[in-house]
Amino acid sequence: MTRKQRRLTMIGGSLAVLAIAAALVLNAMRDSIVFFSTPTMLAEKPVAAGKRFRLGGLVQPGSLVRGDNLAVTFQVADGSNTLPVAFKGILPDLFREGQGVVAEGALDAAGVFKADTVLAKHDETYMPKEVADALKKQGHWKDDYGAKKPDYSATPAAAAQGPSPAKQGVSQ
Amino acid sequence: MIAESGHYALVLALALALIQSTVPILGARWRDPALMNVARATALAQLLFVAASFAALAALYITSDFSVVNVYENSHSTKPLLYKITGVWGNHEGSMLLWVSILALFGGLVAAFGNNLPLSLRAYVLAVQGWIASAFYLFILITSNPFLRIASPPIEGRDLNPVLQDIGLAVHPPMLYLGYVGFSISFAFAVAALLEGRIDAAWARWVRPWTLVAWIFLTLGIAMGSYWAYYELGWGGWWFWDPVENASLMPWLAGTALLHSAVVMEKRNALKVWTILLSILTFSLSLLGTFLVRSGVLTSVHAFATDPTRGVFILLILCIFIGGSLSLYAWRASALKQGGLFAPISREGALVLNNLFLTAACATVFIGTLYPLALEVLTGDKISVGAPFFNLTFGPLFLPLMIAVPFGPLLAWKRGDLLGAAQRLTAAGIAALLAVAMLWAWTRGGNAFAPLAIGLAVFVIAGALTDLTERTGLFRVPFATATRRARGLPRATWGSAFAHAGVGVALIGIVCETTWNSEYIGSMRPDDVAKIAGYELKLGDVTQRKGPNFSEMLARFAVSHDGERLGDMTPSKRNFSARSSSTTEAALLTRGASQLYVSLGETTADGAIAVRIYHKPLVLLIWWGPILMALGGVLSLSDRRLRVGAPKPAKSLRGLQAAE
Numbered sequence: 001m002t003r004k005q006r007r008l009t010m011i012g013g014s015l016a017v018l019a020i021a022a023a024l025v026l027n028a029m030r031d032s033i034v035f036f037s038t039p040t041m042l043a044e045k046p047v048a049a050g051k052r053f054r055l056g057g058l059v060q061p062g063s064l065v066r067g068d069n070l071a072v073t074f075q076v077a078d079g080s081n082t083l084p085v086a087f088k089g090i091l092p093d094l095f096r097e098g099q100g101v102v103a104e105g106a107l108d109a110a111g112v113f114k115a116d117t118v119l120a121k122h123d124e125t126y127m128p129k130e131v132a133d134a135l136k137k138q139g140h141w142k143d144d145y146g147a148k149k150p151d152y153s154a155t156p157a158a159a160a161q162g163p164s165p166a167k168q169g170v171s172q
Numbered sequence: 173m174i175a176e177s178g179h180y181a182l183v184l185a186l187a188l189a190l191i192q193s194t195v196p197i198l199g200a201r202w203r204d205p206a207l208m209n210v211a212r213a214t215a216l217a218q219l220l221f222v223a224a225s226f227a228a229l230a231a232l233y234i235t236s237d238f239s240v241v242n243v244y245e246n247s248h249s250t251k252p253l254l255y256k257i258t259g260v261w262g263n264h265e266g267s268m269l270l271w272v273s274i275l276a277l278f279g280g281l282v283a284a285f286g287n288n289l290p291l292s293l294r295a296y297v298l299a300v301q302g303w304i305a306s307a308f309y310l311f312i313l314i315t316s317n318p319f320l321r322i323a324s325p326p327i328e329g330r331d332l333n334p335v336l337q338d339i340g341l342a343v344h345p346p347m348l349y350l351g352y353v354g355f356s357i358s359f360a361f362a363v364a365a366l367l368e369g370r371i372d373a374a375w376a377r378w379v380r381p382w383t384l385v386a387w388i389f390l391t392l393g394i395a396m397g398s399y400w401a402y403y404e405l406g407w408g409g410w411w412f413w414d415p416v417e418n419a420s421l422m423p424w425l426a427g428t429a430l431l432h433s434a435v436v437m438e439k440r441n442a443l444k445v446w447t448i449l450l451s452i453l454t455f456s457l458s459l460l461g462t463f464l465v466r467s468g469v470l471t472s473v474h475a476f477a478t479d480p481t482r483g484v485f486i487l488l489i490l491c492i493f494i495g496g497s498l499s500l501y502a503w504r505a506s507a508l509k510q511g512g513l514f515a516p517i518s519r520e521g522a523l524v525l526n527n528l529f530l531t532a533a534c535a536t537v538f539i540g541t542l543y544p545l546a547l548e549v550l551t552g553d554k555i556s557v558g559a560p561f562f563n564l565t566f567g568p569l570f571l572p573l574m575i576a577v578p579f580g581p582l583l584a585w586k587r588g589d590l591l592g593a594a595q596r597l598t599a600a601g602i603a604a605l606l607a608v609a610m611l612w613a614w615t616r617g618g619n620a621f622a623p624l625a626i627g628l629a630v631f632v633i634a635g636a637l638t639d640l641t642e643r644t645g646l647f648r649v650p651f652a653t654a655t656r657r658a659r660g661l662p663r664a665t666w667g668s669a670f671a672h673a674g675v676g677v678a679l680i681g682i683v684c685e686t687t688w689n690s691e692y693i694g695s696m697r698p699d700d701v702a703k704i705a706g707y708e709l710k711l712g713d714v715t716q717r718k719g720p721n722f723s724e725m726l727a728r729f730a731v732s733h734d735g736e737r738l739g740d741m742t743p744s745k746r747n748f749s750a751r752s753s754s755t756t757e758a759a760l761l762t763r764g765a766s767q768l769y770v771s772l773g774e775t776t777a778d779g780a781i782a783v784r785i786y787h788k789p790l791v792l793l794i795w796w797g798p799i800l801m802a803l804g805g806v807l808s809l810s811d812r813r814l815r816v817g818a819p820k821p822a823k824s825l826r827g828l829q830a831a832e
Binding site for chain 1: 173298355358388391406407513514515524525529532533535536539540543555556557558560561564565568569693694745753754756773774776782784
């Protein structure tokens with residue numbers, strides 16, 4: 001092969017791999033992306049039953065009911081609307097009523113959000129970012145939800161870098 | 173006093189870094205050895221001052237000096253000593269200090285052991301290190317000073333996040349940083365080569381050991397982090413495709429590609445321009461990782477406090493370094509002469525293929541990690557890209573790579589013989605097919621994907637062994653000859669065989685764990701028995717205990733398998749009063765490479781405990797694989813060829829190529 005042919009082979013091969021990668025990405029983007037929503041956003045723009053999304057908000061105080069065999073139900077609220085959530089399994093250590101939560105799953109026919117993953121906030125001063133943003137946008141943000149930062153503006157504990165287990169979650 | 177001294181030492185380090193970033197460059201321009209040698213002195217002095225600064229912060233933590241904000245925020249007087257020390261980097265400010273300490277350490281190492289580098293190259297490399305160091309010292313001093321005082325000191329600190337009070341924090345971040353920051357050396361070498369306009373095979377030989385060191389630590393760091401997440405989070409997951417994890421995976425993928433392309437450059441003087449680009453990209457991805465994690469931009473349940481000034485500052489550093497180095501690359505790369513022709517089917521060709529797939533895989537991770545951020549900035553939509561995306565993109569790209577791995581080392585340089593390589597891999601192929609057939613029969617149909625993937629892994633491992641047997645002539649020549657040849661093989665050959673086998677081992681672990689993992693979730697009372705995968709776990713008593721800075725609820729499980737008693741497992745739930753938060757301490761029982769995993773949930777009003785039990789077959793292989801890879805890296809590193817400037821042996825007995 002001449003130098004030119006070799007170079008063309010290399011360029012052709014690279015382009016082929018890149019094209020495959022691009023096709024894979026586009027294909028995966030279509031099916032495996034999960035949108036985030038809050039009860040109010042759902043009321044405005046309903047999501048079809050069975051479509052997976054992430055639901056964020058505050059766990060409505062007094063709404064947590066524990067059933068048999070680790071089944072739990074609770075309400076997720078964002079100030080104006082609430083949505084019932086059903087989950088079966090062990091809730092994360094930091095799951096509390098009145099505090100932020102993100103659940104992943106889908107609505108069933110009855111309009112109950114069947115969660116298969118529940119992620120709770122990380123420590124006592126942290127609120128999941130999506131929840132905080134959504135609450136702020138809807139005007140339900142209270143300063144005491146968020147980081148109670150002292151005046152010298154230091155940050156609450158941040159985890160070490162990397163795949164550290166600073167994530168509180170339950171999945172099954 | 174200690175805090176002020178630490179702060180002052182850091183300021184001095186910044187001053188030294190500024191000198192180091194300018195004077196040696198002038199020296200190299202004017203060909204003045206005295207000015208060029210300034211770099212060596214400043215790099216060593218910088219290391220001294222940063223080490224002093226770090227020691228000061230550590231001392232503040234050990235003595236629990238709560239008049240310092242950082243200590244107050246992240247420590248507690250009752251915390252065990254180990255966690256007081258590791259707490260130094262368990263927070264933003266401290267971890268940035270660790271970052272620059274490691275940067276200074278690498279700079280110091282180049283200064284101390286780079287005597288055989290051409291003087292001007294060393295001056296340029298250390299100057300580039302100086303730029304990076306200056307940027308990050310400024311970042312720490314302006315936005316994240318760990319030495320700030322509180323006017324009226326509180327009596328007690330707020331304690332370190334309980335999840336981080338674990339031996340994992342002692343090992344994982346330093347390892348990861350040694351990897352991340354280690355790539356700054358290959359970056360500095362690349363920029364130096366562009367500035368000098370000169371690059372040759374010797375350059376690759378100097379860069380390779382540094383890249384290898386960084387890669388070894390990054391490999392171990394990622395594996396360690398994954399194991400930590402596995403046992404600490406209490407639900408048995410070991411990789412979440414979380415942006416924070418991806419931030420460390422991307423430099424690893426690019427760094428792995430870099431390792432391989434540097435081989436081509438060193439041996440064949442080809443792929444120069446590409447290797448330079450990869451060096452730049454690898455460190456850029458490390459910087460991106462630092463930005464993602466440290467600026468708080470992530471839509472992640474990882475808790476990183478958001479402070480826009482920090483984010484903007486790191487973004488600025490990121491843009492200057494990535495933009496600057498890429499512009500320099502665009503401007504100067506054409507000046508570098510291409511050399512070393514090779515046919516597409518050759519060792520070089522195989523390594524190019526490796527690079528293509530690794531960088532394409534890296535690009536998909538990049539898109540999956542940054543697309544949600546970009547979308548949120550542009551449209552305000554919040555999306556999350558999770559495991560399904562990465563399984564659909566990353567997986568298919570790794571598949572051809574894995575098939576190609578055994579072929580690479582068997583192909584000759586310049587022009588290879590694919591058919592010959594395939595013939596020599598017949599035994600490996602048969603082993604793989606046997607594995608597939610046996611697993612197929614054993615699992616009786618079931619998941620078709622798992623046996624195939626394991627067959628592929630067996631192929632990779634057997635392929636690595638084939639490479640060794642081919643080179644030593646094992647089974648063809650007398651055993652004694654083969655062992656003699658084995659001793660004479662370059663360590664790098666052993667290294668690559670180990671590393672490739674490690675990939676296969678990890679793949680077996682991943683497939684077994686995800687496919688045949690069984691779980692039991694339910695609530696149990698004392699004397700209840702849970703059965704899982706042939707094991708019986710009987711809940712004994714539940715007791716309360718007091719630890720140094722927590723109280724815990726311990727549950728004792730008696731474990732037996734087919735009536736044979738194996739021992740006790742005692743998972744617990746810890747409550748940390750200082751932060752009123754709790755952690756789940758999983759209990760692990762290891763049987764071979766498999767593990768039983770028990771973690772506790774909440775207690776119900778009637779006294780039952782929610783329990784999660786997993787049986788994870790061959791799960792440990794997931795981490796043994798990376799350990800094997802790192803071992804391969806260490807073997808490669810000990811190759812005499814890479815010990816540049818190693819004294820030439822009096823007699824070159826085996827005719828090995830002596831280092832220059």
